Amino acid sequence: EITYQSISPSDFFYRNREIAGFSNPSRAIYAAVRELLENSLDACESISIPPKIYLRITEITPSDAERESAVYVLRIEDNGTGIPSEHIPRCFGQVFYGSKYNLKQARGTFGLGGTITVLYGQITTHKPVKVVSSTGVEIHEYEMMIDIEYNRPMILRHTVLENKKGWRGTIVELHLEGDYTRSMSKLYEYLKQTAMVCPYADITFVDPKGRLYRFESATNVMPKPPKTVRPHPHGIDVETLRRMTATSKVKNMKLFMIEQFQGVGVMTAEKFLNFAGIDPKTDPKSLSPDDVVKLVRAAKEFKEFLRPDASCLSPLGEELLSTGIRKELNLTEKDFLRVYQRHPSTYSGFPFIVEAAIALGRSLSKNEEGSKMIYRFANRIPLLFDESSCVVWKVVNKNINWSTYKVSNDTPLVIAVHLCSTKIPYKSVGKEFLADQPEVEKEITNALRHIARYLRLYISRNIRLAKEKRR
Amino acid sequence: EITYQSISPSDFFYRNREIAGFSNPSRAIYAAVRELLENSLDACESISIPPKIYLRITEITPSDAERESAVYVLRIEDNGTGIPSEHIPRCFGQVFYGSKYNLKQARGTFGLGGTITVLYGQITTHKPVKVVSSTGVEIHEYEMMIDIEYNRPMILRHTVLENKKGWRGTIVELHLEGDYTRSMSKLYEYLKQTAMVCPYADITFVDPKGRLYRFESATNVMPKPPKTVRPHPHGIDVETLRRMTATSKVKNMKLFMIEQFQGVGVMTAEKFLNFAGIDPKTDPKSLSPDDVVKLVRAAKEFKEFLRPDASCLSPLGEELLSTGIRKELNLTEKDFLRVYQRHPSTYSGFPFIVEAAIALGRSLSKNEEGSKMIYRFANRIPLLFDESSCVVWKVVNKNINWSTYKVSNDTPLVIAVHLCSTKIPYKSVGKEFLADQPEVEKEITNALRHIARYLRLYISRNIRLAKEKRR
Ligand SMILES: Nc1ncnc2c1ncn2[C@@H]1O[C@H](COP(=O)(O)OP(=O)(O)OP(=O)(O)O)[C@@H](O)[C@H]1O
Numbered sequence: 001e002i003t004y005q006s007i008s009p010s011d012f013f014y015r016n017r018e019i020a021g022f023s024n025p026s027r028a029i030y031a032a033v034r035e036l037l038e039n040s041l042d043a044c045e046s047i048s049i050p051p052k053i054y055l056r057i058t059e060i061t062p063s064d065a066e067r068e069s070a071v072y073v074l075r076i077e078d079n080g081t082g083i084p085s086e087h088i089p090r091c092f093g094q095v096f097y098g099s100k101y102n103l104k105q106a107r108g109t110f111g112l113g114g115t116i117t118v119l120y121g122q123i124t125t126h127k128p129v130k131v132v133s134s135t136g137v138e139i140h141e142y143e144m145m146i147d148i149e150y151n152r153p154m155i156l157r158h159t160v161l162e163n164k165k166g167w168r169g170t171i172v173e174l175h176l177e178g179d180y181t182r183s184m185s186k187l188y189e190y191l192k193q194t195a196m197v198c199p200y201a202d203i204t205f206v207d208p209k210g211r212l213y214r215f216e217s218a219t220n221v222m223p224k225p226p227k228t229v230r231p232h233p234h235g236i237d238v239e240t241l242r243r244m245t246a247t248s249k250v251k252n253m254k255l256f257m258i259e260q261f262q263g264v265g266v267m268t269a270e271k272f273l274n275f276a277g278i279d280p281k282t283d284p285k286s287l288s289p290d291d292v293v294k295l296v297r298a299a300k301e302f303k304e305f306l307r308p309d310a311s312c313l314s315p316l317g318e319e320l321l322s323t324g325i326r327k328e329l330n331l332t333e334k335d336f337l338r339v340y341q342r343h344p345s346t347y348s349g350f351p352f353i354v355e356a357a358i359a360l361g362r363s364l365s366k367n368e369e370g371s372k373m374i375y376r377f378a379n380r381i382p383l384l385f386d387e388s389s390c391v392v393w394k395v396v397n398k399n400i401n402w403s404t405y406k407v408s409n410d411t412p413l414v415i416a417v418h419l420c421s422t423k424i425p426y427k428s429v430g431k432e433f434l435a436d437q438p439e440v441e442k443e444i445t446n447a448l449r450h451i452a453r454y455l456r457l458y459i460s461r462n463i464r465l466a467k468e469k470r471r
Numbered sequence: 472e473i474t475y476q477s478i479s480p481s482d483f484f485y486r487n488r489e490i491a492g493f494s495n496p497s498r499a500i501y502a503a504v505r506e507l508l509e510n511s512l513d514a515c516e517s518i519s520i521p522p523k524i525y526l527r528i529t530e531i532t533p534s535d536a537e538r539e540s541a542v543y544v545l546r547i548e549d550n551g552t553g554i555p556s557e558h559i560p561r562c563f564g565q566v567f568y569g570s571k572y573n574l575k576q577a578r579g580t581f582g583l584g585g586t587i588t589v590l591y592g593q594i595t596t597h598k599p600v601k602v603v604s605s606t607g608v609e610i611h612e613y614e615m616m617i618d619i620e621y622n623r624p625m626i627l628r629h630t631v632l633e634n635k636k637g638w639r640g641t642i643v644e645l646h647l648e649g650d651y652t653r654s655m656s657k658l659y660e661y662l663k664q665t666a667m668v669c670p671y672a673d674i675t676f677v678d679p680k681g682r683l684y685r686f687e688s689a690t691n692v693m694p695k696p697p698k699t700v701r702p703h704p705h706g707i708d709v710e711t712l713r714r715m716t717a718t719s720k721v722k723n724m725k726l727f728m729i730e731q732f733q734g735v736g737v738m739t740a741e742k743f744l745n746f747a748g749i750d751p752k753t754d755p756k757s758l759s760p761d762d763v764v765k766l767v768r769a770a771k772e773f774k775e776f777l778r779p780d781a782s783c784l785s786p787l788g789e790e791l792l793s794t795g796i797r798k799e800l801n802l803t804e805k806d807f808l809r810v811y812q813r814h815p816s817t818y819s820g821f822p823f824i825v826e827a828a829i830a831l832g833r834s835l836s837k838n839e840e841g842s843k844m845i846y847r848f849a850n851r852i853p854l855l856f857d858e859s860s861c862v863v864w865k866v867v868n869k870n871i872n873w874s875t876y877k878v879s880n881d882t883p884l885v886i887a888v889h890l891c892s893t894k895i896p897y898k899s900v901g902k903e904f905l906a907d908q909p910e911v912e913k914e915i916t917n918a919l920r921h922i923a924r925y926l927r928l929y930i931s932r933n934i935r936l937a938k939e940k941r942r
Pocket residue numbers: 035039040043078080081082083091092097098099100107108109110111112113114115116169170
């Protein structure tokens with residue numbers, strides 16, 4: 001009389017789609033656009049190609065007095081890597097499938113955003129998704145749906161087309177129900193903030209009313225791309241170590257430490273294994289569960305590994321961040337703008353970098369609620385919701401005493417914080433706010449305090465000039 | 472050079488365990504206790520047995536100067552339904568497996584809490600979990616671990632024991648690393664608030680220091696248990712309808728509507744199908760995708776289905792909620808306490824009930840931050856974190872003008888809100904805060920305003936008495 005059952009991952013997110021960000025008709029439009037745009041930007045940046053993205057939302061069934069949602073076709077085109085034919089169906093038809101499960105900075109991380117977007121479109125309109133992609137050779141066109149109960153794609157049609165122009169990239173076209181009018185302002189804000197941190201991207205957006213929004217690129221300079229790295233010993237746990245010993249082919253623990261981890265040289269490996277009480281000649285496959293636990297504990301406490309390698313990160317850099325902010329906020333030379341990039345830091349063995357900026361100027365309007373205007377970014381993704389639950393908001397409103405920097409409640413201040421990491425401490429699958437991880441919080445606080453000292457000089461100078469003028 | 476891979480659901484939550492609530496060593500202890508306790512309470516209530524739960528945390532490896540976390544054994548015993556032997560391994564060793572995927576109120580809903588707790592213990596200590604359970608016949612003892620890469624249990628040992636006393640219930644014992652000292656106060660608060668809404672439960676907790684906390688039951692009266700119901704047409708979407716047509720054996724749509732849905736009688740079925748433009752004699756298996764979409768749209772707009780059946784819900788009721796609050800807040804007869812249960816309402820076809828209470832009295836201390844003390848519950852689960860992101864906080868602090876009820880910022884007010892539903896609008900897998908679903912927000916607002924009117928009378932009367940006293 002109690003019945004037990006299992007459900008597939010797609011079934012889980014079908015039943016709990018609010019957890020993935022698809023909580024209501026207007027939010028669904030926003031979520032769909034962002035998931036697809038983030039995939040396109042990742043694809044271009046991974047081969048250091050300036051993104052050229054064309055996004056269009058077309059209304060095909062209008063809303064009416066009875067129903068506020070309309071049916072739209074959402075179409076996005078990019079000039080990115082393209083997807084190899086054999087992976088296209090699972091990339092969009094299977095939850096927990098993707099290319100971003102490694103230790104390298106990217107917007108994507110969970111392997112479900114694209115699939116959940118296709119799923120949402122399917123359950124509201126019963127229409128298949130069309131994916132056209134090429135890695136430079138032939139063009140593959142798939143028409144498919146998701147078998148939600150079994151978390152697998154159902155291919156309705158697969159056509160191979162000639163690629164005369166040598167096109168490379170991806171086109172996704174799907175139907176979905178939503179409320180574009182309600183989502184409009186957040187959507188526009190998302191695109192604007194994306195342009196702010198990706199000034200090298202060219203984005204065109206045509207909305208259901210036929211209005212064209214063009215975010216032209218301001219530069220062709222792109223940040224240095226990230227590299228995939230091996231894990232750092234500080235982030236190790238029992239399961240990761242167990243998997244490493246299962247796949248490693250080396251015959252002793254000393255070589256194992258050097259092969260599997262970053263930051264471990266010959267001397268360090270020896271020293272660490274002695275510290276951990278493990279004979280360096282031990283065969284990794286012969287470690288007992290207690291040895292594994294001993295190693296994991298020792299790895300967290302051993303102080304002599306090299307600092308985590310930050311080449312897996314790709315901060316924007318002060319130049320690019322400056323360019324983007326100046327352009328999107330229309331700052332003039334008289335306005336104050338200071339950007340600052342911190343050195344790499346780590347939490348739980350994952351490296352991260354905080355970049356921040358503060359801008360102040362007449363041209364900036366105050367946030368409607370009279371609170372400070374905060375722009376939050378994680379791996380170049382603008383975070384627009386749940387501000388008061390985010391560690392960035394906590395730092396700005398609780399950790400920093402702005403009056404000591406001569407900032408009053410009326411000062412039209414803009415604060416921007418960008419966090420890069422191979423593991424962004426998202427508190428939810430919907431990627432809207434960050435957990436108050438102590439090391440991350442400390443870095444954001446220090447970054448803003450550093451810039452605020454220059455802000456104080458600027459404000460003091462303006463006060464002084466104003467006084468002199470009055471005399 | 473771009474590698475594609477899939478990961479299992481357990482691997483996903485292993486990599487992203489903060490999303491399930493296991494974000495740091497102190498939070499992990501809290502998450503582990505709550506997930507196991509919620510399972511035990513569900514198990515007892517589902518057979519209307521007053522829960523007798525024994526919870527113990529034993530320290531077996533202390534923390535030291537280097538490492539703040541210690542290793543504990545967490546053990547919980549209940550007198551609930553027990554779990555049939557063939558289901559025990561998957562209940563604790565497979566993510567997305569459980570008995571609560573149906574339309575009936577319960578604390579559990581995702582099918583992953585118990586498994587993630589076992590997973591966390593395993594990756595921090597490499598020790599197996601021990602589960603002992605009986606549904607009244609034999610006692611089954613399992614020692615098992617999770618194969619995280621494949622989301623399946625690994626049974627190390629399975630023993631069948633004689634059950635001389637006819638015991639029925641479940642015992643779970645696992646090792647985990649954590650910081651009990653930091654989690655202590657939240658844990659105690661969680662148990663206290665659980666006792667507040669489950670005054671029929673008897674909970675004993677022995678902590679690592681050997682201190683015993685006993686939450687005795689205040690009554691043997693239990694709320695009327697919920698029943699499993701069929702879905703309501705307002706909540707239908709394309710995927711659910713498609714699955715129903717695949718499993719249904721009836722030959723025409725008229726019988727299909729009556730069989731598959733609640734709130735649909737013979738007359739209503741006919742009327743609705745005409746409204747939707749579908750011939751009542753159509754075979755469900757012959758519906759085209761366009762017909763399915765037409766039906767789903769029409770179902771949302773049709774106004775003449777019966778209101779959703781709230782027998783799938785189990786509110787506490789005003790008596791039980793009163794008892795619990797009086798006991799846990801030590802209210803006296805002179806204090807003000809008013810509870811109120813709203814009629815059932817719905818959102819997206821899911822029924823829900825709001826129960827609320829306001830208490831005011833000298834014995835109540837003010838919340839440290841000077842803000843109102845808010846107790847939030849969802850299906851009898853106390854929500855202790857992320858208060859400012861929760862719709863309940865929004866209602867209390869934004870929707871209600873307390874000064875019109877003669878409440879000042881110094882008034883030591885306690886507000887309790889309990890939401891019951893077959894679909895709680897959790898914003899995250901960690902079950903800590905609720906989305907501001909419009910219908911839910913409206914019901915909470917109306918419930919509190921209703922009680923606040925009585926509060927105003929009480930406060931006015933006290934003011935008047937105080938004035939008379941002074942003359
Ligand atoms: N426009 C695109 N160009 C190239 N590859 C793409 C594109 N869109 C999706 N992909 C591929 O499909 C995979 C799955 O995408 P999906 O959005 O579901 O997950 P993800 O981006 O890896 O993670 P997340 O859920 O965090 O977004 C990606 O990892 C990527 O390899």
